[in-house]
Amino acid sequence: MLRVEGLTVHHGPVAAVVGLDLEVRPGEAVALLGANGAGKTSTLAAISRLVAATSGTVRLDGRPLGRRGADQVARLGLLHVPEGRRVFSTLTVHENLLVAGSARGRRGGGRRAGRALLDEVYDLFPMLAALRDRPGWALSGGEAQMVAIGRALMGMPRVLLLDEPSLGLAPTVVDAVYAALARIRERVPLLLVEQDSARAFELCDRAYVLRSGRLALAGTAAGLRGTPKLVAAYLT
Amino acid sequence: MSELRRSTGRTQPAGWAGRLLRPSTTRSEPSLRPTPRARRLAAVSLATAATLLVAVGCSRDTAGDDLAPASSASPASTAAAIAPSKKFTLPAPVKLVALIGDKTNSKDPNAINDFNDGARLAVEDINAVGGIGGHPVEFAAVDTSPTGQDVDNSFNLALEQKPTALLGPVSSTTALALLARINQAGVPILQNSTDGRLATDGPSGSPWMFGTRPRNDTSAQRATEFATSVLGAKKLGLLRVDTAFGQQGETGVKAGLAGTPLVSDKSFAYNATDLTGEVSSMAQAGAQAVIDWGTPNTLALTVKTFAQQGLRDVPHIGPGSVGFSSFATGVGDPALLDNVYGAVDCNPQDDPSRPQVGAWFDRFKAKYGYTPSYGSAELYDSVLILREVIEKAGSADPAAIRDGLKSLSGFAGICSASYANKDGFLISQVVMGRYQNGVFKTQKVYAD
Amino acid sequence: MSGFVTAVASALTQGSVIALIALGFLLIYRATGVVNFAQGDLVTLGAYISYWAYHDLELTLLSSWLIAVVAMFVIGIVLERFAYAPIRHRSEHTVVIATLGAALVIRATIAIWQDTSPKFAPDPFHGDVWQLAGARVPYQNLLVIATTVVVVTAILLLVGHTPFGRSVRALAADRAAASLVGVRVTRTSMLAFGLSAALAGLAGVLVAPTQALTVDLGFGPMLFAFAAAVLVGLGRIGAVLLGAVAIGFAQYVVGRYVAPDYREAYPFVLMLAVLAIRPRGLFGEQVGRRV
Ligand SMILES: Nc1ncnc2c1ncn2[C@@H]1O[C@H](COP(=O)(O)OP(=O)(O)OP(=O)(O)O)[C@@H](O)[C@H]1O
Numbered sequence: 001m002l003r004v005e006g007l008t009v010h011h012g013p014v015a016a017v018v019g020l021d022l023e024v025r026p027g028e029a030v031a032l033l034g035a036n037g038a039g040k041t042s043t044l045a046a047i048s049r050l051v052a053a054t055s056g057t058v059r060l061d062g063r064p065l066g067r068r069g070a071d072q073v074a075r076l077g078l079l080h081v082p083e084g085r086r087v088f089s090t091l092t093v094h095e096n097l098l099v100a101g102s103a104r105g106r107r108g109g110g111r112r113a114g115r116a117l118l119d120e121v122y123d124l125f126p127m128l129a130a131l132r133d134r135p136g137w138a139l140s141g142g143e144a145q146m147v148a149i150g151r152a153l154m155g156m157p158r159v160l161l162l163d164e165p166s167l168g169l170a171p172t173v174v175d176a177v178y179a180a181l182a183r184i185r186e187r188v189p190l191l192l193v194e195q196d197s198a199r200a201f202e203l204c205d206r207a208y209v210l211r212s213g214r215l216a217l218a219g220t221a222a223g224l225r226g227t228p229k230l231v232a233a234y235l236t
Numbered sequence: 237m238s239e240l241r242r243s244t245g246r247t248q249p250a251g252w253a254g255r256l257l258r259p260s261t262t263r264s265e266p267s268l269r270p271t272p273r274a275r276r277l278a279a280v281s282l283a284t285a286a287t288l289l290v291a292v293g294c295s296r297d298t299a300g301d302d303l304a305p306a307s308s309a310s311p312a313s314t315a316a317a318i319a320p321s322k323k324f325t326l327p328a329p330v331k332l333v334a335l336i337g338d339k340t341n342s343k344d345p346n347a348i349n350d351f352n353d354g355a356r357l358a359v360e361d362i363n364a365v366g367g368i369g370g371h372p373v374e375f376a377a378v379d380t381s382p383t384g385q386d387v388d389n390s391f392n393l394a395l396e397q398k399p400t401a402l403l404g405p406v407s408s409t410t411a412l413a414l415l416a417r418i419n420q421a422g423v424p425i426l427q428n429s430t431d432g433r434l435a436t437d438g439p440s441g442s443p444w445m446f447g448t449r450p451r452n453d454t455s456a457q458r459a460t461e462f463a464t465s466v467l468g469a470k471k472l473g474l475l476r477v478d479t480a481f482g483q484q485g486e487t488g489v490k491a492g493l494a495g496t497p498l499v500s501d502k503s504f505a506y507n508a509t510d511l512t513g514e515v516s517s518m519a520q521a522g523a524q525a526v527i528d529w530g531t532p533n534t535l536a537l538t539v540k541t542f543a544q545q546g547l548r549d550v551p552h553i554g555p556g557s558v559g560f561s562s563f564a565t566g567v568g569d570p571a572l573l574d575n576v577y578g579a580v581d582c583n584p585q586d587d588p589s590r591p592q593v594g595a596w597f598d599r600f601k602a603k604y605g606y607t608p609s610y611g612s613a614e615l616y617d618s619v620l621i622l623r624e625v626i627e628k629a630g631s632a633d634p635a636a637i638r639d640g641l642k643s644l645s646g647f648a649g650i651c652s653a654s655y656a657n658k659d660g661f662l663i664s665q666v667v668m669g670r671y672q673n674g675v676f677k678t679q680k681v682y683a684d
Numbered sequence: 685m686s687g688f689v690t691a692v693a694s695a696l697t698q699g700s701v702i703a704l705i706a707l708g709f710l711l712i713y714r715a716t717g718v719v720n721f722a723q724g725d726l727v728t729l730g731a732y733i734s735y736w737a738y739h740d741l742e743l744t745l746l747s748s749w750l751i752a753v754v755a756m757f758v759i760g761i762v763l764e765r766f767a768y769a770p771i772r773h774r775s776e777h778t779v780v781i782a783t784l785g786a787a788l789v790i791r792a793t794i795a796i797w798q799d800t801s802p803k804f805a806p807d808p809f810h811g812d813v814w815q816l817a818g819a820r821v822p823y824q825n826l827l828v829i830a831t832t833v834v835v836v837t838a839i840l841l842l843v844g845h846t847p848f849g850r851s852v853r854a855l856a857a858d859r860a861a862a863s864l865v866g867v868r869v870t871r872t873s874m875l876a877f878g879l880s881a882a883l884a885g886l887a888g889v890l891v892a893p894t895q896a897l898t899v900d901l902g903f904g905p906m907l908f909a910f911a912a913a914v915l916v917g918l919g920r921i922g923a924v925l926l927g928a929v930a931i932g933f934a935q936y937v938v939g940r941y942v943a944p945d946y947r948e949a950y951p952f953v954l955m956l957a958v959l960a961i962r963p964r965g966l967f968g969e970q971v972g973r974r975v
């Protein structure tokens with residue numbers, strides 16, 4: 001589904017990611033773990049073309065993304081829910097969802113499909129229905145996270161990249177977000193960046209652990225869960 | 237890249253909502269159909285083309301015959317245009333450099349060719365009768381702009397050509413900026429600004445600099461005298477740009493009033509875009525003629541505003557720039573100019589008293605294809621004045637030329653019949669003209 | 685009284701022209717983050733294209749206006765492709781300077797093409813005026829005001845309620861996030877440049893008959909439009925109309941009674957005064973983030 005080979009990312013002189021290989025197979029949820037500054041966000045940003053990689057290839061369904069820009073990559077169905085939600089502050093919740101329909105591109109998306117998708121998003125996050133007309137700047141962290149995820153869903157993702165969806169949220173809200181992710185996971189392959197490894201192992205099949213931009217560990221969630229000390233050593 | 241697109245188009249969307257979005261119709265091979273983008277592009281182009289066609293279809297009936305090319309010059313007359321050159325020998329050719337940009341290469345958005353073309357015609361005439369001192373006269377033009385480093389730079393470019401004398405600049409700002417350089421260079425310069433500060437004894441005078449246009453305040457004074465004594469205005473209005481040019485205009489107007497009241501006096505910025513308030517206050521004050529000392533741009537604006545504010549019957553008197561043919565062409569509608577007067581230095585297109593001016597006018601127009609202005613005539617005269625001064629002195633030495641210009645008197649040129657130095661200005665004649673059917677007609681000549 | 689009416693008419697006309705220009709460059713600013721300093725010269729170009737279509741192609745006046753607006757739309761897209769797209773990943777300063785460069789090129793081209801002597805653009809009313817309380821207000825000025833009201837309303841609807849408008853607002857709120865949700869960045873920026881140039885062209889053909897057509901036609905008003913946009917806080921499209929009219933009033937109504945010689949500086953005085961009291965502009969939230 002999604003395959004990353006030899007990905008290297010620099011921010012100016014800083015090498016944030018070095019020679020990373022990873023893969024997300026159809027039907028799979030994969031976690032990408034690591035301490036602060038390990039290069040997780042940089043990896044997702046390079047995959048979605050938010051930043052330009054120094055080298056490496058990203059393939060979707062076996063085809064390299066080539067020189068596409070972030071918006072073109074999104075329209076192919078590779079959707080990225082960024083760190084810090086990045087909800088459009090001047091747009092209402094509903095408009096946030098509508099504008100994200102752009103990502104369906106020409107993969108399908110008449111008006112009717114758009115309406116059906118909207119219904120599904122409101123169904124997945126019933127809270128949002130009541131907030132339809134609230135502007136982005138007036139949302140709480142949890143609400144904003146739901147909008148950010150809902151927005152990505154409006155683009156009919158074929159692979160969904162999520163960057164720390166639980167960051168800064170109250171535990172009950174994190175529960176709600178993860179309940180939704182569990183439903184999404186049944187239809188869309190996920191690549192999930194998360195600080196909270198316990199949550200990640202619950203949701204995911206496999207995990208990669210980064211340390212200073214390099215792959216340090218990889219394995220099944222069950223296997224890694226069995227070696228908590230080892231994992232913890234890499235995550236702090 | 238197209239491969240990926242194609243496959244995504246053909247397959248049922250996987251992933252999220254795949255179950256919602258069954259393909260409703262089987263798509264034909266996408267590569268054989270125009271892509272939506274191509275289709276949209278085509279639609280936009282078609283719409284654009286259609287609009288253009290419709291618009292062209294509404295085209296007014298073309299009159300056609302008013303576009304006849306300007307009659308190609310009558311066969312060059314074999315007789316020389318000017319008196320033959322004196323036989324004497326100079327060690328090197330006379331080189332004239334004009335600090336005046338041409339329209340096509342000037343940094344000054346208001347540049348016109350009138351000036352340089354006048355000089356070019358004179359150089360050609362002189363060279364046809366033997367040049368000066370046994371050599372053909374050489375001529376070059378260097379653009380100047382009235383700003384900082386640029387002025388210096390163009391002056392350097394001019395000096396590098398080792399000029400015998402300089403012509404221009406046409407802007408007083410440039411002339412003022414160059415003052416120190418001119419004194420230091422010690423090259424005679426015949427400048428074309430009307431700024432009285434450049435008088436030899438004025439605050440910015442130079443022994444090397446001589447004006448070939450009448451002083452700005454003199455023109456404004458004559459315009460005022462004309463308004464009261466010829467047009468019989470009992471109350472005058474004054475519009476003026478808030479620069480030195482406008483201030484000098486005001487000084488001249490006040491000098492020319494001779495008791496006639498100035499009922500409204502309004503100044504405005506050179507870049508004003510709406511002068512309705514100023515113009516209508518002229519009407520309210522009951523001005524019977526308005527002196528308008530503005531720039532070509534503000535004058536064009538006030539001409540329009542006079543018509544809109546119902547002041548067509550009030551004589552509207554501007555400075556020299558009103559007399560330029562480009563001004564009349566720009567205005568387009570001759571009816572708007574019916575009551576527009578200008579205080580010009582001379583009016584070569586209508587000078588019935590001196591047939592040689594008419595002949596010169598025809599030659600110029602045939603050669604350059606437009607109506608020469610007083611500026612053309614003055615540059616033409618400047619070059620001939622220099623010939624006379626050099627021939628009289630028998631030398632192209634800068635000091636000799638300077639002294640010759642200083643004592644110049646009674647030189648018969650095209651613009652003035654009698655050039656003479658008065659405090660650094662070689663001419664003080666002012667001609668009042670008025671547009672009639674779009675042609676600038678001489679009304680009164682205030683001689684030197 | 686008639687003097688006051690004249691001043692108000694001038695203020696509203698000026699406010700309208702400024703609003704049309706400000707609208708154009710806000711559209712580009714919001715869609716691309718770039719302040720397009722070529723906006724004023726696009727106004728001038730639009731006016732000259734219609735002048736040329738009227739005089740040289742001998743089209744009817746309205747066709748010449750239509751041609752100019754359509755041509756300006758295309759020119760806006762060309763400008764986006766050649767002056768903006770190749771350098772849009774560079775720093776904003778580079779891009780802003782490129783727009784200034786484009787402005788100079790446009791102006792020089794006009795000067796060579798149509799020389800620089802002031803020209804008169806005709807209006808469909810043959811210079812007729814509406815007599816109101818002793819004042820004479822040209823119908824063309826009323827047309828400018830009316831068109832502006834219609835166009836501003838249309839643009840507000842476009843930006844507020846269409847997919848294109850949502851894309852523009854999403855890009856303005858967060859360019860990166862907008863591209864992550866697939867907003868068509870290139871198409872939106874092309875359309876924004878096209879529309880904005882068409883607006884400039886419209887401003888040009890409408891305003892030229894109210895004054896003399898010169899190569900400076902759009903440049904001064906553009907600076908005022910910039911002041912208007914900053915005055916209300918860059919970003920708010922609706923509010924800019926208010927800023928524009930405020931500037932028109934400062935120039936012609938206040939300027940009629942107080943130091944008329946300095947009125948061309950009033951827009952900036954007003955802008956600086958407002959910024960001194962409210963650094964983000966009257967309604968602004970995000971001045972200073974860009975530009
Ligand atoms: N825009 C940037 N400019 C310079 N350096 C950056 C930039 N973004 C990230 N970095 C650096 O790159 C490295 C990787 O950062 P990245 O944000 O990818 O880490 P992360 O794993 O997502 O961390 P966190 O868990 O804190 O979100 C860090 O050393 C960081 O300081």
Ligand SMILES: [Mg+2]
Nearest residue numbers: 040041042083
């Ligand atoms: Mg991160």
